[in-house]
Amino acid sequence: KVAEGLKDYTTFPIGTAINIKILMNDAELQKTQKQNFNSITATNDMKMQSIIPTENNYNWKTVDTILNYAETHNQRLFGHNLIWHSSTPEWVIAKAEKDSLWLDSFMKEYITRYVGRYKGKVAAWDVVNEAFESKGGAYRETIWYNKLGKRYIADAFRYAHEADPDAVLFYNDFNIERDTLKLNAMLKIVEEFKAEGVPISGIGFQMHIRMDIPDETIAYALKKAAATGLQIHLSEVDIIFNKHDDTKEGGVETYSTITDEMKKAQGEKYKKLVLMYREIVPKKQQYGITFWDFTDRDTWIRGFFNIQDWPSLYDDNLQPKPAYFGFKEGL
Numbered sequence: 001k002v003a004e005g006l007k008d009y010t011t012f013p014i015g016t017a018i019n020i021k022i023l024m025n026d027a028e029l030q031k032t033q034k035q036n037f038n039s040i041t042a043t044n045d046m047k048m049q050s051i052i053p054t055e056n057n058y059n060w061k062t063v064d065t066i067l068n069y070a071e072t073h074n075q076r077l078f079g080h081n082l083i084w085h086s087s088t089p090e091w092v093i094a095k096a097e098k099d100s101l102w103l104d105s106f107m108k109e110y111i112t113r114y115v116g117r118y119k120g121k122v123a124a125w126d127v128v129n130e131a132f133e134s135k136g137g138a139y140r141e142t143i144w145y146n147k148l149g150k151r152y153i154a155d156a157f158r159y160a161h162e163a164d165p166d167a168v169l170f171y172n173d174f175n176i177e178r179d180t181l182k183l184n185a186m187l188k189i190v191e192e193f194k195a196e197g198v199p200i201s202g203i204g205f206q207m208h209i210r211m212d213i214p215d216e217t218i219a220y221a222l223k224k225a226a227a228t229g230l231q232i233h234l235s236e237v238d239i240i241f242n243k244h245d246d247t248k249e250g251g252v253e254t255y256s257t258i259t260d261e262m263k264k265a266q267g268e269k270y271k272k273l274v275l276m277y278r279e280i281v282p283k284k285q286q287y288g289i290t291f292w293d294f295t296d297r298d299t300w301i302r303g304f305f306n307i308q309d310w311p312s313l314y315d316d317n318l319q320p321k322p323a324y325f326g327f328k329e330g331l
């Protein structure tokens, strides 16, 4: 009998994002992954940069590997993501600069081929990721926005829905749990889409949070988002200690070691988060909670922001932290 893990304590899926190469080459990590999670997201392997790194060169191999893993171990495969400025390959940007019409047809072809190929296999997609600025609610001036205007967002959802009418389609972003202006900007397009029949089915809160983001602030945002009636996915959960502003430009680092007290407080914060999710989001809208990496050893936070931190459920030696037990208590 397989030992029980997080997934066995709840009705909604518990997921983790993970680097597929690392997962495939690490038996211990795999064991823990299978034990705890019934949903899987690729940290990078399903992004545009990985799928079509150069022109006409679609690369499905890694996606097929992830899909096979997900199917073999009864996990839901979550597609992250279709359109994201940060993973738009250089060759796409260069071509789009010269020819906006081309970008339009490329977006359609890309989404149609990709979503169509994995129709019925990838349960859900982050269709558009981070279309708004980090703070404040203005549209992010990406190549997509600059060349196609804001309608690219609705178009992306339409193309994805045509390719797989059963896939659950999300808009995904960060800081919406703490920045009311940004939250409102996102909710405005969600309401517009609903009114116009644009096939959006869910909101993804990345939920890359810090210990000092007030629970009440998060609760307020979840409540407003849940009121749309859409699926709510906590899609990239981690909790850092450092007072870092979540942009690559950086912020202030204030912790360089983790104490037992900090570990305990983090456990409480994880517990509170899952309790809020369960209390505020109606059951039928609970699409699940996904962690962005589940070990401090593999967390993206350290490399990406160049800070020392301990945001995950498991520590550097793949041992469960108070974060793990706190989260589990909240389930």
Ligand code: XIL
Residues within 6 Å of the ligand: 043, 044, 129, 206, 236, 300, 304
């Ligand atoms: C991150 C990956 O984890 C890193 O390995 C990569 O260098 C950059 O992207 N928001 C998202 C994710 O939507 O795709 C990002 O993933 C983390 C922030």
